[in-house]
Amino acid sequence: MRSGNLAGLGCILLVALVFPFLVDTYWQTVGILAIFYAIVAASWALLVGYAGQFSFGHMGFVSLGAYASALLVQWLAIPIPLGMAGAVVLSTIVGAGVGFICLRMRGPYLAIFTMAFSEVLRIVLLTENEVTGGAGGLEVAPLFHTRSNLPSYYLALGLLAASLGIMSLMVASRWGLFFRAIRENEQAAAAGGVRVVRFRVLVFAIASGFAGLAGTFYGPFIGILTPDIGSVDQMGIVVAMAMIGGAESLPAAVLGAFFVEWMYEALRAYGEWRLVIFGALLLLTMRFARNGLLALAWNQAVRVVPAWRRTQPAGGAAE
Amino acid sequence: MAALIEAIGLTMRFGGIVAVRELDLAVNQGELVGLIGPNGSGKTTTINMLTGHLSPAGGRIQLRGERADGLPADRFAMRGVGRTFQITQLFSRMSVLENLLVPGLVRPHSTWDAARRQARLHLEFLGLAALEAAQARTLSGGQQKLLELGRALMLDATILFLDEPFAGVNPYLRDEIIRLVQQLHAQGRTFVVVDHDLEAIQRLVHRLVVMSRGQKIADGTVNAVRDDAEVIRAYAGV
Amino acid sequence: MLDYILIQALNGLVIGVIYAVIAAGLTVIFSILKIVNFAHGEVYMMGGYFGFFAIALLGIPPFASVIVAMLLSFALSVLFERTLLTPLYSPTTERKGDYGILVTFGISILLRNLAIILFGPFPLRPPSFFSGSFSAGPILMSWDRIFAAGAGVVMLVGLLLFLSRSAWGQALNAVSQSRESAAIVGINDRLVYTLAFGLGGGLAGGAGALVGPIYALSPSMGLVPDTQAFAIVILGGMGSVGGSIIAGLLIGVSEGLFVALFPDPSRSLAYAQAFSLLVLMVVLLFRPTGFFGRAHAAME
Numbered sequence: 001m002r003s004g005n006l007a008g009l010g011c012i013l014l015v016a017l018v019f020p021f022l023v024d025t026y027w028q029t030v031g032i033l034a035i036f037y038a039i040v041a042a043s044w045a046l047l048v049g050y051a052g053q054f055s056f057g058h059m060g061f062v063s064l065g066a067y068a069s070a071l072l073v074q075w076l077a078i079p080i081p082l083g084m085a086g087a088v089v090l091s092t093i094v095g096a097g098v099g100f101i102c103l104r105m106r107g108p109y110l111a112i113f114t115m116a117f118s119e120v121l122r123i124v125l126l127t128e129n130e131v132t133g134g135a136g137g138l139e140v141a142p143l144f145h146t147r148s149n150l151p152s153y154y155l156a157l158g159l160l161a162a163s164l165g166i167m168s169l170m171v172a173s174r175w176g177l178f179f180r181a182i183r184e185n186e187q188a189a190a191a192g193g194v195r196v197v198r199f200r201v202l203v204f205a206i207a208s209g210f211a212g213l214a215g216t217f218y219g220p221f222i223g224i225l226t227p228d229i230g231s232v233d234q235m236g237i238v239v240a241m242a243m244i245g246g247a248e249s250l251p252a253a254v255l256g257a258f259f260v261e262w263m264y265e266a267l268r269a270y271g272e273w274r275l276v277i278f279g280a281l282l283l284l285t286m287r288f289a290r291n292g293l294l295a296l297a298w299n300q301a302v303r304v305v306p307a308w309r310r311t312q313p314a315g316g317a318a319e
Numbered sequence: 320m321a322a323l324i325e326a327i328g329l330t331m332r333f334g335g336i337v338a339v340r341e342l343d344l345a346v347n348q349g350e351l352v353g354l355i356g357p358n359g360s361g362k363t364t365t366i367n368m369l370t371g372h373l374s375p376a377g378g379r380i381q382l383r384g385e386r387a388d389g390l391p392a393d394r395f396a397m398r399g400v401g402r403t404f405q406i407t408q409l410f411s412r413m414s415v416l417e418n419l420l421v422p423g424l425v426r427p428h429s430t431w432d433a434a435r436r437q438a439r440l441h442l443e444f445l446g447l448a449a450l451e452a453a454q455a456r457t458l459s460g461g462q463q464k465l466l467e468l469g470r471a472l473m474l475d476a477t478i479l480f481l482d483e484p485f486a487g488v489n490p491y492l493r494d495e496i497i498r499l500v501q502q503l504h505a506q507g508r509t510f511v512v513v514d515h516d517l518e519a520i521q522r523l524v525h526r527l528v529v530m531s532r533g534q535k536i537a538d539g540t541v542n543a544v545r546d547d548a549e550v551i552r553a554y555a556g557v
Numbered sequence: 558m559l560d561y562i563l564i565q566a567l568n569g570l571v572i573g574v575i576y577a578v579i580a581a582g583l584t585v586i587f588s589i590l591k592i593v594n595f596a597h598g599e600v601y602m603m604g605g606y607f608g609f610f611a612i613a614l615l616g617i618p619p620f621a622s623v624i625v626a627m628l629l630s631f632a633l634s635v636l637f638e639r640t641l642l643t644p645l646y647s648p649t650t651e652r653k654g655d656y657g658i659l660v661t662f663g664i665s666i667l668l669r670n671l672a673i674i675l676f677g678p679f680p681l682r683p684p685s686f687f688s689g690s691f692s693a694g695p696i697l698m699s700w701d702r703i704f705a706a707g708a709g710v711v712m713l714v715g716l717l718l719f720l721s722r723s724a725w726g727q728a729l730n731a732v733s734q735s736r737e738s739a740a741i742v743g744i745n746d747r748l749v750y751t752l753a754f755g756l757g758g759g760l761a762g763g764a765g766a767l768v769g770p771i772y773a774l775s776p777s778m779g780l781v782p783d784t785q786a787f788a789i790v791i792l793g794g795m796g797s798v799g800g801s802i803i804a805g806l807l808i809g810v811s812e813g814l815f816v817a818l819f820p821d822p823s824r825s826l827a828y829a830q831a832f833s834l835l836v837l838m839v840v841l842l843f844r845p846t847g848f849f850g851r852a853h854a855a856m857e
Contacts, residue, residue: 054658101842107654108593112787113841116834119784123834127827174424174431181421184410187372190392191402192470193425197391232780236666243659272674279667286660287641290651412651 008301009251020153027265028149032221034261035156036214039163041241041257042250043210046167049247050176051203052183054107056235057098057114058211060121063230065091065212066219067125067132070140080143084216088209095208099201106186118230125227137226140219152221159217160254163210167250170206179203233275237264240282246292255294321384323348323478323509324369324400329388330377331364331533338364340533341378346478346511351504353520353541354513356530357554362513363405365530366480369511370402371395397425401471402480407463409470411456415447418455418466422473434473441469445499461492468499478509485516497523521545529553560695565817566810571702573809574709575764579782580789580801581716582760588733588796589753590645592657596637597761598783599668604630604762605774606676609683619686623708623766630762631755637664638754646750665779672776680773683766705767712763713802716756720798729753733796781830788837808833 020028044058069087073080098117102110125132132138144151170176178199181189190196219225228234237260245256260278267274285293322345329342339361346352354362367373369380371392380388382398410418416438423434442448445465450458455466464484471479481500485493493516500523504510514520520527527544529537531553537544544550579601586594608626611617617625641660644650687700720726731739732749740746764782765774772778789808793800815832819825 054655056662105841108658109791109841111595111658112593112784112791113838116784116787116837119780120831120834120838123827123831127824177417177421177424180413180417181410184412185408187392187404188408188410188470189421190372191370191396191404191408192422193393193396193474194421195393195425233666233669236662239659239662240666272670275670276667276674279663279670282663283641283660283667286656286663287644290656 008298012255016157020150025149028153030261030265032149032153032156034258035153035160036218036221037238037241037261038254038257039160039214039217040211040238041245041253042164042167043207043214044238045242045245045247045250045253046171046179046210047203047207049242049249049253050171050183051179051200053099053102053200053203054111055114055204055207056111056232056239057118058207058238059230059235060114060118061091061095061208061211062215062218062234063121063125063225063227064094065215066140066225066229067138067215068212069216070138070219070225071131073141080141080220084213087216088213091212091215092205092209095212096201096205098208099204100197102204103197103200115232115235118235119232122227122230125230132227133225135226137224138219139224140222142223143220156217156221159213163213164250164254167206167210171250175199175202236275236282237278240278243282244285244293246295246298248291249295252292252295252298255298256292259294322346322381323350323383324387325381326365326369326378327381328378329365329368329375329380331361331368331373332376338533339368339375342530342533342535344528344535344538346509348477348509349504349507350509350526351500351524352511353524353527354511354530355515355517355520355527356536359532360530360553361533362530363482364533366402366482366511366513369395370400370480372402393425396422396474396476399475399477400480401474401476401478403464403467403471403482403484405482405486407460407467409455409463409466412454414452415442415455415458415466416451419469419473422470425474438469438473441472444472445469446495461488464488464492464496465499468496472503476508478511479503481510481512481514483514484512485514485519493519562814562817563695564697565813567696567698567813568702569810569813570806571698571706571809572768572812573806574706574713575768575805576782576785576789576809577802577805578709578712578764578767579761579786580793580805581713581798582757582764583786583790584757584793584796584798584801585716585729585753585760586757587790589729590642590657590750592642592645592654592661593787594754594757595658595661595783596664596668597661597757597786598779598781599665599672600630600634600758600779601761601765601782602672602774602776602779603633603668604765605683605769605778606672606681606765607762608766608769609681609774612683619684619770620704620708622683623763626766627759627763630765631759633762634758635751635755638751642750642754646747665783669776669779676774676776678776680775682773683769685770699771701770705771708767709764712760716760717798725749725752729756781833784837785833788833788840791837792840808836811836 019031040058040062047053047055065087068090069083072078072086073083098114102113105113126134129136178189178194181192181194182196182199186196218229241257241260242253244260245254246252264274267277289296325345326342329339330337331339342365356362364373368375371390371394375388379386382400387395410421419438419441420434423429423438424431439448442451445468447462447465447469450462455463458466484496488496497519500510512520512524521541524541527539527541528535529544529550536553537547537550579597583594583597586592604626607629608622611622611625612619641664644656645653650656685701686704690697690699691703720730728739728744728749729752731744732746785808789804790801793804812829812832816825816829819828
């Protein structure tokens with residue numbers, strides 16, 4: 001890994017670890033939400049940016065994970081972590097299923113189908129309100145029985161680290177190569193021996209599993225779930241996060257999530273205008289900086305490190 | 320001796336049109352076969368079926384004696400069937416080396432080092448070694464065709480289907496491709512080459528198969544086929 | 558009971574005409590720009606509001622407001638096309654399909670939330686085109702619905718005539734078949750793209766203005782027609798205007814029948830929305846090229 005990247009990541013990690021102690025509880029909550037979105041955005045970036053599977057159904061898996069976890073705990077009286085695990089397994093399996101039935105679809109068709117899937121799920125969750133609480137919401141028992149945000153924060157951070165770690169390992173391995181090959185040219189990938197069916201299903205399963213994981217954390221943290229979590233607007237926020245950060249890079253998508261979530265809070269005074277602003281930002285990014293605004297900025301910034309090292313007195317080996 | 324790859328009664332339909340009709344074609348180990356015919360005669364469709372990119376509507380495909388029709392393209396590739404495309408299909412934004420690493424790493428026990436070494440050997444052979452780090456889309460048309468060949472080589476393909484390798488290629492590169500194919504053939508590989516460049520085909524192949532309107536109308540040595548009246552009619556009628 | 562089914566089917570037919578108009582607009586955009594417009598439902602929504610404010614602020618009679626709505630929607634679409642879609646025509650833009658999806662998706666978010674701010678989140682109902690209802694035997698239908706269907710038919714016929722008879726319409730056809738060939742014969746393809754996107758938007762906006770008095774306007778009213786339009790366009794065969802018209806009517810009627818026949822009335826309306834989504838998913842699964850479509854190039 002380039003020294004610039006390593007230094008940058010190190011800084012961010014440090015800040016992330018001490019963050020809760022630097023801010024008040026309001027911003028701690030914001031931070032936790034940012035981490036939640038980061039997991040969602042990163043897994044979306046894996047699916048869409050890396051493997052080229054254009055899905056607009058990602059938030060459907062987040063809500064599936066959230067509701068499944070909450071309902072499992074409610075109905076079976078099992079401890080929350082077990083409910084979470086079960087919900088993650090469910091999301092992964094459903095994700096694999098969606099990936100499988102979508103095998104013949106590509107590009108806009110896939111986007112439309114997955115969007116429809118997500119909407120159908122949302123409508124069902126909304127309508128079956130005896131089970132799910134509908135628009136009024138489903139109350140979810142919290143994980144930690146303390147007023148402090150710290151346990152939630154570090155759990156979230158841990159989940160993010162684990163998710164990013166697993167996804168990054170995948171991306172660096174030959175699987176990552178195959179995902180990219182499928183994205184670049186599915187026909188050539190098949191002619192090259194890549195098991196397209198297997199890897200398309202796999203990437204859907206994995207991305208949906210992580211989305212579901214994020215959902216299972218969300219419920220207990222917020223305390224109440226509504227079907228809105230799977231709405232198109234929520235999908236739009238995640239899309240904006242990943243694209244503004246840089247959809248072809250997982251860390252960039254994470255930073256995009258942090259950035260957008262921060263902006264969402266910082267611009268709280270603007271109320272409804274925020275989504276308009278994000279929409280506009282997304283459009284500007286697509287129009288002028290397709291690989292992501294932040295990815296662009298990061299690449300410029302990390303050049304500073306090698307340049308700085310070169311100005312140090314000689315002694316070490318060349319870069 | 321069983322044919323290396325064999326099509327028996329192969330048929331393909333697109334909507335109402337029968338693109339390939341009851342085709343019987345056997346290619347034996349070590350052959351260098353040319354597949355020619357007027358436009359629309361079903362040559363590319365046949366290749367697509369014989370490499371798994373299309374599922375035949377009827378008939379069978381035997382690969383080394385085993386049923387292979389209905390298998391997806393990647394299964395054919397893993398069984399040593401390589402192909403190039405009429406319009407080159409590469410991983411455009413990946414580097415030349417990565418384009419070869421993909422097929423190099425599909426086998427379960429392959430390692431990155433071994434794949435890299437093999438890829439570099441093939442790039443050397445194809446004359447593309449200097450372009451290893453370049454993005455595939457920056458290559459010239461001819462270089463891209465060679466890279467596609469490299470992809471098939473990385474699969475240790477024993478039979479290679481080349482779809483119009485000479486299309487739009489300058490005479491120097493054409494000779495280069497002929498030379499490479501002959502070299503690879505001498506190493507024991509089997510080739511089926513589709514092209515409209517009859518001069519190049521005649522220089523290259525020993526056996527010529529002619530298709531017209533989805534059917535095989537001639538199959539023999541170059542000389543025999545050239546004088547075949549039906550073949551002449553088929554080409555003239557276009 | 559039969560009367561109820563008949564009425565629902567007729568209502569479905571009316572709404573089917575509206576769907577057909579929306580879908581026809583989407584088809585025009587798709588055949589010429591080769592992108593799927595995720596913002597189509599939002600232009601439909603804006604058209605509805607344009608119509609409302611034309612009446613409220615300018616005192617235009619309701620049925621003329623439809624024309625104003627169409628013109629303004631046309632203008633809005635042209636604005637977006639000029640500012641955001643031009644990379645689609647440049648050979649250096651990669652992955653144009655993805656770009657089209659993301660940009661139009663972004664536009665939809667922008668418009669929907671802008672509408673919430675400008676018009677408020679609560680439904681608004683424009684005044685009726687014609688008050689009262691028509692009744693004959695068991696059939697009872699408001700004049701608004703009849704007008705909407707009629708105006709929709711006029712729009713569709715107009716569109717078909719435009720595409721087949723006028724010079725610009727034929728230019729659109731030419732570009733939809735082959736951009737390069739069209740350019741060679743001297744058709745200004747840039748202008749055709751703008752026209753196509755504007756025309757598609759104009760149709761959607763007109764449809765929005767027509768349904769305003771019937772179903773009321775709200776900022777999120779475009780979401781469901783959006784996916785319905787996709788279902789229709791795919792069912793009718795992407796690229797075939799005639800196909801989308803037929804499919805639109807079919808979906809409208811089936812939706813009406815669904816509502817009538819669904820066993821649980823308290824859920825029927827909610828699941829009616831899911832119905833067209835499910836139709837869409839089923840069509841995508843089994844007949845991605847639709848029933849009437851001509852073979853079209855891959856959308857990537």
